[in-house]
Amino acid sequence: MYVCIYRFLLKASKGKIENILNQGVVPFDSYYYNHLFGGCRIPHEECDELKSHPNSRHITVLRKGKYFKVEVLDNRGELIPVRQIKEKIQYIMNLAGDLEDERLIAGLTAQERTIWAEQRKVLMRKAVNKETIEAIESSLLIVYLENEPANDITQRSSVCMVGRGNNIWFDKVINIIIFPDAHMGHNIEHSCMDATVSYCMNNPTLHF
Numbered sequence: 001m002y003v004c005i006y007r008f009l010l011k012a013s014k015g016k017i018e019n020i021l022n023q024g025v026v027p028f029d030s031y032y033y034n035h036l037f038g039g040c041r042i043p044h045e046e047c048d049e050l051k052s053h054p055n056s057r058h059i060t061v062l063r064k065g066k067y068f069k070v071e072v073l074d075n076r077g078e079l080i081p082v083r084q085i086k087e088k089i090q091y092i093m094n095l096a097g098d099l100e101d102e103r104l105i106a107g108l109t110a111q112e113r114t115i116w117a118e119q120r121k122v123l124m125r126k127a128v129n130k131e132t133i134e135a136i137e138s139s140l141l142i143v144y145l146e147n148e149p150a151n152d153i154t155q156r157s158s159v160c161m162v163g164r165g166n167n168i169w170f171d172k173v174i175n176i177i178i179f180p181d182a183h184m185g186h187n188i189e190h191s192c193m194d195a196t197v198s199y200c201m202n203n204p205t206l207h208f
Helices: 003-011 029-037 082-096 105-110 112-121 127-138 153-160 195-206
Strands: 040-042 049-051 059-064 067-070 142-146 174-178 184-188
Touching: 003 195, 040 127, 049 142, 059 127, 067 127, 082 142, 105 112, 112 127, 112 195, 142 184, 153 184, 184 195
Parallel strands: 059 142, 142 174
Antiparallel strands: 040 049, 059 067, 174 184
């Protein structure tokens, strides 16, 4: 999965994604590939802002309500060995333990936008909160390691679309949800781009 997404990231950063034609005639706007990785919707009282972080080298991993910053690109912007990523993920799963952290601030991103904007301002007053939120918002994407299995596609779809209301950072352009049985899905922040953009990333990943 990480290799496929990285390959797509490289193509997007170099403008080498092949255009998709609507009904075989009209090309979709490829501008929004610039916001797919490292993109985040920032709440404001009047109007939200779409922020991009093209130089980001880390992802955010969410497990048991705990957030981890994981570097996945080296100083040259190349993907670190997959073995190292696997080791980091395993370390996170061990470190997260069995207890769910009750301070699930991701739920705030599901609130009415003005309320979330006000709450974000309050949180950002503390340095530790500011550092954490900025790390989440600037990450390439979020990987959520689901700890509860889903029995069928209906349950998996529900988890990917709405989760439990507190385990998906809805402002991030890409949330990847991985289930214990290795099924996975995506939650895409759709207000800033057409769904076709995310489809172009999902398709090669699912067929890897």
